[in-house]
Amino acid sequence: EVQVLESGGGLVQPGGSLRLSCAASGFTFSSYAMIWVRQAPGKRLEWVSAISGTGASTYYADSVKGRFTISRDNSRNTLYLQMNSLRAEDTALFYCVKGRSSSVRYGLDVWGQGTTVSVSS
């Protein structure tokens, strides 16, 4: 069964950092793009960042560019999101999502359960 499982969320003060992880199983991890999507309470889905299957190409939403870094370790079947300079508006449920192919252009399919990030003093 294809599964992705996020971890690393928590409460952090404004300006702080967190590192999210996503452990993948049930598919050939290196063959698929991976995406982070967030959803603030009661709000719509918002794309955050994406990475190609090889890790050679990375993409960021304007709202996180320069603060967040996406990476992957294909030997460990794990996706990461390093989040620095966190702001209150980053508070959300962060989902790890499997892409439909090695390129992000073909869309998303399997979603994890999400990990909650709360930024507050």
Next chain:
Amino acid sequence: QSVLTQPPSVSGAPGQRVTISCTGSSSNIGAGYDVQWFQQVPGTVPKLLIYGNSNRPSGVPDRVSGSKSGASASLAISGLQAEDEADYYCQSYDSSLSAYVVFGGGTKLTVL
């Protein structure tokens, strides 16, 4: 503002058919990129309903269908059931400099 535009809400009675539109532009849907549709029941994880514009994953009933024309796509649900009440999001790819994975703003489907 979302790159893909959806109506905020639609509604229908049990057994009826509803459609949800998703309007993009020449840098996303109009450029030929695939459209996906996700269903999110409140408090749950989004679920893939349609991929590649009109394909259903296994387990999604055939009363759910998707289509695409030009820079727009549509999701249709026929034979409405109470469990269809949820938020629905379209998703595509955008080739402009500032957006890659794009979502619609979401549509709340209410079953009357």
